[in-house]
Amino acid sequence: MKPQNIRTLSLILSMVSYLLIGAAVFDALESESESLRKKILEQKLNELKKKYGLTDDDYREIEKVVLQSEPHRAGRQWKFAGSFYFAITVITTIGYGHAAPRTDAGKAFCIFYAVLGIPLTLVMFQSLGERMNTFVRYLLRRAKQCMGLRKIEVSMWNMVLVGLLSCTSTLSVGAAAFSHFEGWTFFQSYYYCFITLTTIGFGDFVALQKKDALQRRTPYVAFSFMYILVGLTVIGAFLNLVVLRFLTVSTEEPDMRPEEEREEQGTQPKISGCEEGHDMQGDKEVLETDAGASETGYKDSEDGVRHVTCSLFTVSNHWFPLIGMYLSSSRPSRDGHVPYNERQLFKGSIRPKL
Amino acid sequence: MKRQNVRTLALIICTFTYLIVGAAIFDVLESQKETTQRKELDKRKGELLKTYNLSADNFNELEKVVLQLKPHKGGVQWKFAGSFYFAITVITTIGYGHAAPSTDGGKVFCMLYALLGIPLTLVMFQSLGERINTFVRYLLHRLKKCLGMRRTEVSMVNMVIIGLISCMTTLCVGALAFSHFEGWSFFHAYYYCFITLTTIGFGDYVALQKDEALQKKPEYVAFSFIYILTGLTVIGAFLNLVVLRFMTMNAEDEKRDAEQRALLARNGQAGGHHHSASRGLRNVYAEVLHFQSMCSCLWYKSREKLQYSIPMIIPRDLSTSDHHSGISSVSTGLHSINTYRGLNKRRISI
Numbered sequence: 001m002k003p004q005n006i007r008t009l010s011l012i013l014s015m016v017s018y019l020l021i022g023a024a025v026f027d028a029l030e031s032e033s034e035s036l037r038k039k040i041l042e043q044k045l046n047e048l049k050k051k052y053g054l055t056d057d058d059y060r061e062i063e064k065v066v067l068q069s070e071p072h073r074a075g076r077q078w079k080f081a082g083s084f085y086f087a088i089t090v091i092t093t094i095g096y097g098h099a100a101p102r103t104d105a106g107k108a109f110c111i112f113y114a115v116l117g118i119p120l121t122l123v124m125f126q127s128l129g130e131r132m133n134t135f136v137r138y139l140l141r142r143a144k145q146c147m148g149l150r151k152i153e154v155s156m157w158n159m160v161l162v163g164l165l166s167c168t169s170t171l172s173v174g175a176a177a178f179s180h181f182e183g184w185t186f187f188q189s190y191y192y193c194f195i196t197l198t199t200i201g202f203g204d205f206v207a208l209q210k211k212d213a214l215q216r217r218t219p220y221v222a223f224s225f226m227y228i229l230v231g232l233t234v235i236g237a238f239l240n241l242v243v244l245r246f247l248t249v250s251t252e253e254p255d256m257r258p259e260e261e262r263e264e265q266g267t268q269p270k271i272s273g274c275e276e277g278h279d280m281q282g283d284k285e286v287l288e289t290d291a292g293a294s295e296t297g298y299k300d301s302e303d304g305v306r307h308v309t310c311s312l313f314t315v316s317n318h319w320f321p322l323i324g325m326y327l328s329s330s331r332p333s334r335d336g337h338v339p340y341n342e343r344q345l346f347k348g349s350i351r352p353k354l
Numbered sequence: 355m356k357r358q359n360v361r362t363l364a365l366i367i368c369t370f371t372y373l374i375v376g377a378a379i380f381d382v383l384e385s386q387k388e389t390t391q392r393k394e395l396d397k398r399k400g401e402l403l404k405t406y407n408l409s410a411d412n413f414n415e416l417e418k419v420v421l422q423l424k425p426h427k428g429g430v431q432w433k434f435a436g437s438f439y440f441a442i443t444v445i446t447t448i449g450y451g452h453a454a455p456s457t458d459g460g461k462v463f464c465m466l467y468a469l470l471g472i473p474l475t476l477v478m479f480q481s482l483g484e485r486i487n488t489f490v491r492y493l494l495h496r497l498k499k500c501l502g503m504r505r506t507e508v509s510m511v512n513m514v515i516i517g518l519i520s521c522m523t524t525l526c527v528g529a530l531a532f533s534h535f536e537g538w539s540f541f542h543a544y545y546y547c548f549i550t551l552t553t554i555g556f557g558d559y560v561a562l563q564k565d566e567a568l569q570k571k572p573e574y575v576a577f578s579f580i581y582i583l584t585g586l587t588v589i590g591a592f593l594n595l596v597v598l599r600f601m602t603m604n605a606e607d608e609k610r611d612a613e614q615r616a617l618l619a620r621n622g623q624a625g626g627h628h629h630s631a632s633r634g635l636r637n638v639y640a641e642v643l644h645f646q647s648m649c650s651c652l653w654y655k656s657r658e659k660l661q662y663s664i665p666m667i668i669p670r671d672l673s674t675s676d677h678h679s680g681i682s683s684v685s686t687g688l689h690s691i692n693t694y695r696g697l698n699k700r701r702i703s704i
Contacts, residue, residue: 029460
């Protein structure tokens with residue numbers, strides 16, 4: 001069997017086993033406390049029902065009102081500050097649920113908002129994370145130089161260590177801040193920061209819900225938003241460093257083109273232009289340069305840059321490819337290099353019939 | 355400024371703008387309903403206090419108990435089925451919150467579990483998604499062959515269309531199923547599927563919470579789990595096809611910059627007087643090839659010959675010195691042109 005298939009199958013099996021093990025452990029940890037709590041609460045409820053002379057139906061009415069009022073308990077959720085908070089939870093996929101659109105129009109807009117916002121955010125965090133990693137790599141190299149070490153190249157392990165340190169400190173800083181502002185314990189705050197920055201976002205702990213913070217404590221609101229976005233960048237940078245390479249592992253694709261074309265190419269690396277996103281220049285060496293790019297693990301990931309050009313052309317009309325071309329230029333960037341005027345391509349005679 | 359920095363800055367500005375615009379629109383859509391609903395609920399609460407002769411404190415007591423009982427309304431959440439459901443919401447980062455660990459041990463294990471599980475799941479879904487894309491590409495290629503079409507290559511547009519169709523289908527199938535099993539309207543079930551499969555997971559709608567489904571309806575439980583995991587794979591495949599390439603753009607540019615620096619250093623050693631001339635030539639060369647690679651792309655996409663001839667001047671001599679250069683557009687230009695039928699023979703060398 002092909003290595004990719006084996007890899008995929010083993011990943012599926014690992015995930016299923018991981019789920020089974022996790023389920024068993026959570027069961028062991030939480031089940032008993034759950035049934036105990038339920039018993040106590042139901043007992044308390046019966047007492048209260050007797051005390052106030054409520055029938056089951058009466059209680060159900062009260063329950064309905066209480067549950068519907070729950071999201072309102074934390075203050076206005078949909079003024080601008082609250083909506084901004086909500087928009088963050090949508091496009092970062094945190095999704096606390098402390099506020100969820102009630103109107104059907106809100107739900108529909110939420111869907112469209114997410115369709116465009118989530119990929120934008122994913123790409124943004126990865127882009128910024130990569131910039132941060134490059135900067136850190138540069139700083140570390142200078143630090144090594146200053147300290148007079150023999151080997152000044154920054155190894156992958158250095159970067160991973162720095163990444164882990166930054167993630168831990170981000171979580172700790174957040175934990176300290178939120179435990180102060182929200183009145184949670186340090187552990188609860190840490191748990192909140194972790195659940196938020198991994199975008200799980202249960203919603204059991206949600207910031208900015210106490211004492212009408214969204215409307216009254218604007219600096220704290222700004223801090224929370226900045227913390228979430230910066231924290232996600234730090235985590236994103238770490239993921240970019242460690243996990244992204246596994247997501248883009250190049251696959252040895254069977255050539256889909258007909259036989260004659262394959263022959264013509266001979267031993268040249270197969271580049272299918274607009275066709276497929278795989279089987280790329282496996283021959284490209286990873287150059288060990290002074291720029292400190294060595295050992296960064298730049299694998300032979302698929303050279304998606306040129307495909308972007310093609311795909312963007314096809315997917316949309318005239319103006320969008322210009323943006324796409326700008327974003328995905330395959331031109332080398334050099335000092336004093338005058339940017340090629342893309343418009344010239346479309347004005348004049350070269351207008352493709354798409 | 356370097357291209358990567360410009361790109362990153364542009365993305366940051368776009369995201370902030372997107373957030374501000376979204377916030378304004380959500381404000382407009384929801385704020386009024388919120389105020390109206392709040393007034394109504396306050397009124398209702400007042401009525402209830404009067405009907406049942408309760409003081410405000412009494413009501414608060416009841417309210418506290420009601421809210422604490424809320425997670426239990428959906429049935430037992432932490433037996434094996436419920437824990438499995440919870441584990442899924444953790445490692446896929448959906449995170450409904452319908453059940454959240456209440457013990458400190460549970461919270462700690464949850465964090466450790468997520469630490470390993472989330473990367474594993476990300477890699478798994480992308481891996482499986484890539485396999486699915488490859489398989490679909492293969493099927494489409496065979497289909498095109500069977501249909502006797504002239505061009506049997508599968509283009510990106512084909513794949514994107516199929517991806518979009520499969521995503522929509524997955525959402526609709528889920529919407530139908532859950533609207534039937536959970537008693538939601540089709541739109542609400544569709545909204546639930548969307549929020550779940552994008553891993554946002556608000557928790558305003560959660561499956562398997564009615565009629566003790568987790569304990570009593572094992573087939574429905576199995577269906578829900580399989581639906582969530584399969585749906586995430588389909589979405590993951592689409593993201594793998596469309597979005598993943600954008601995530602590696604900065605790194606690609608960095609790599610190319612590094613290679614050029616190395617090349618310049620090497621060429622600098624070879625002979626200084628060639629430096630500026632060859633650099634200038636390389637600039638032009640790079641432009642021409644960029645132009646050519648885009649033209650060839652457009653030509654290919656338009657699937658018909660352009661009515662004018664593109665100067666296919668590929669200076670072979672220049673290319674040898676640039677063999678190791680990071681100007682990958684050179685090789686791309688050359689090879690993307692190679693890919694297309696008939697052009698191979700037309701390659702002109704100076």
